[in-house]
Amino acid sequence: MEYSRDSLPPGTVIDCYSIIKVIGSGGFSLIYLAADEDTQDQVVIKEHLPKKLAVRDEHMQVQIREDSLRESFNSGRKLFYQEVKALATLRHPNIVNVRTFFLANNTSYLVMDYEHGxxxxxxxxxxxxxxxxxxxxxxxxxxxxxxxxxxxxxxxxxxxxxxxxxxxxxxxxxxxxxxxxxxxxxxxxxxxxxxxxxxxxxxxxxxxxxxxxxxxxxxxxxxxxxxxxxxxxxxxxxxxxxxxxxxxxxxxxxxxxxxxxxxxxxxxxxxxxxxxxxxxxxxxxxxxxxxxxxxxxxxxxxxxxxxxxxxxxx
Structure with a gap:
């Protein structure tokens, strides 16, 4: 079966967040606007999903395209963790604020404050x-x-x-x-x-x-x-x-x-x-x-x- 790097559909709930829409993408990630189901605050969620290395299956799980790419995928995931760790130690009014980090769908998610602009x-x-x-x-x-x-x-x-x-x-x-x-x-x-x-x-x-x-x-x-x-x-x-x-x-x-x-x-x-x-x-x-x-x-x-x-x- 052919799989693509499809985004999570609107209404999908991961952790305690409901996906609203995709607002950005890059070679290594997809960016979503989402809502906190408890507070209804809007947040930005960054999903680790490298375009050349992984796809999403019919159950929304992230799968590595082939076993030979596993090391590269894991290296990218380390960089993703690195971003989380860096942001957790940086508090400045002009640096994006991280709310939390969690694992789901065989990948990693970073949750940040949503800012208008x-x-x-x-x-x-x-x-x-x-x-x-x-x-x-x-x-x-x-x-x-x-x-x-x-x-x-x-x-x-x-x-x-x-x-x-x-x-x-x-x-x-x-x-x-x-x-x-x-x-x-x-x-x-x-x-x-x-x-x-x-x-x-x-x-x-x-x-x-x-x-x-x-x-x-x-x-x-x-x-x-x-x-x-x-x-x-x-x-x-x-x-x-x-x-x-x-x-x-x-x-x-x-x-x-x-x-x-x-x-x-x-x-x-x-x-x-x-x-x-x-x-x-x-x-x-x-x-x-x-x-x-x-x-x-x-x-x-x-x-x-x-x-x-x-x-x-x-």
């Missing part, structure tokens, strides 16, 4: 970029503050991109999808495989020998900010590493955005990890203090940036 990735596509300075300065300091907490606990997100940022009413952001979260590596050798999203992942995430760190999340933040302006993902870091033809934001968008903002984006997106801000806190400080990129030869630059930023915000 829209996805940043979809919003960028709809607006075709050129989001306002006010919007960017509302969203990204909050996300950077959340990321700073993650870094302060010795963790890395490693999958920051527009589709992993949810915008609540008023532009209040929520950082999503912690399935790629890793502890800081203590050595350059034997790095585990990384999630790679072209345009947003830095060059070090493409290689098992790459030395990832807070600077890797910083690159992805800069790329996400640039996508808000340009309306599309930047060129991949691999392309840039081979031959960097991406024009600096300070040149392309200087007539529409304040210098300090564009400098922070270019600084964060340096191909060489050593040339970037080394953590989210440093990037946050440069952004909110109107410092831009540090210039050793021009001590008056931050003050000039600050005045220009104020003019652009008006």
């Amino acid at each position: 829209k996805n940043l990735g979809s919003y960028i596509k709809k607006r075709k970029g050129y989001l306002s300075t006010t919007f960017i300065m509302t969203v990204f300091p909050a996300v950077l503050d959340a990321l700073n907490l993650i870094h302060s606990q010795g963790k890395l997100h490693l999958d920051i991109k527009p589709s992993n940022i949810h915008l609540r009413p008023g532009g209040d952001p929520l950082l999503l999808d912690f399935g790629a979260v890793h502890q800081f590596p203590t050595t350059r050798s034997r790095q585990s495989a990384q999630v790679v999203t072209p345009g947003f992942a830095p060059v070090e995430q493409y290689y098992s020998s790459g030395y990832v760190g807070p600077w890797s999340d910083v690159y992805a933040m800069g790329a996400t900010m640039r996508a808000c302006i340009e309306g599309k993902p930047p060129p991949s870091a691999i392309e840039r590493h081979a031959k960097d033809q991406m024009k600096p934001a300070t040149e392309m968008f200087k007539r529409r955005y304040p210098a300090h903002l564009l400098e922070v984006i270019d600084w964060a997106m340096e191909v060489d990890p050593l040339l970037r801000p080394q953590d989210a806190g440093t990037m946050l400080d440069a952004l909110v203090e109107y410092k831009g990129r540090p210039f050793e030869t021009n001590s008056s630059e931050p003050e000039q940036n600050k005045e220009q930023a104020k003019e652009n915000d008006v």
Whole structure:
């Protein structure tokens, strides 16, 4: 019998939650809107169901496509547990809140608070970029503050991109999808495989020998900010590493955005990890203090940036 990665039908009850509808999907999971049968609160449920590895049978049980894929399926399930563990230790107003975790249907489920709003990735596509300075300065300091907490606990997100940022009413952001979260590596050798999203992942995430760190999340933040302006993902870091033809934001968008903002984006997106801000806190400080990129030869630059930023915000 042929099986597909069918979603759970509306009305299905798992644990104490009733499925309302599918609201998202990825290569490794399905995302549902559901209701708590006791409180009637709406929640988001993430179901571990890797598209290439597993299917759902006629009894709604998840089955591995073939025995040779079992090890890969189990490895993916470990990453799913990792996301649960990471979120359970992170409490921040701009990080999605986890309610519970349970096992059912031969797979795993993560239950999170449901928040009204829209996805940043979809919003960028709809607006075709050129989001306002006010919007960017509302969203990204909050996300950077959340990321700073993650870094302060010795963790890395490693999958920051527009589709992993949810915008609540008023532009209040929520950082999503912690399935790629890793502890800081203590050595350059034997790095585990990384999630790679072209345009947003830095060059070090493409290689098992790459030395990832807070600077890797910083690159992805800069790329996400640039996508808000340009309306599309930047060129991949691999392309840039081979031959960097991406024009600096300070040149392309200087007539529409304040210098300090564009400098922070270019600084964060340096191909060489050593040339970037080394953590989210440093990037946050440069952004909110109107410092831009540090210039050793021009001590008056931050003050000039600050005045220009104020003019652009008006």
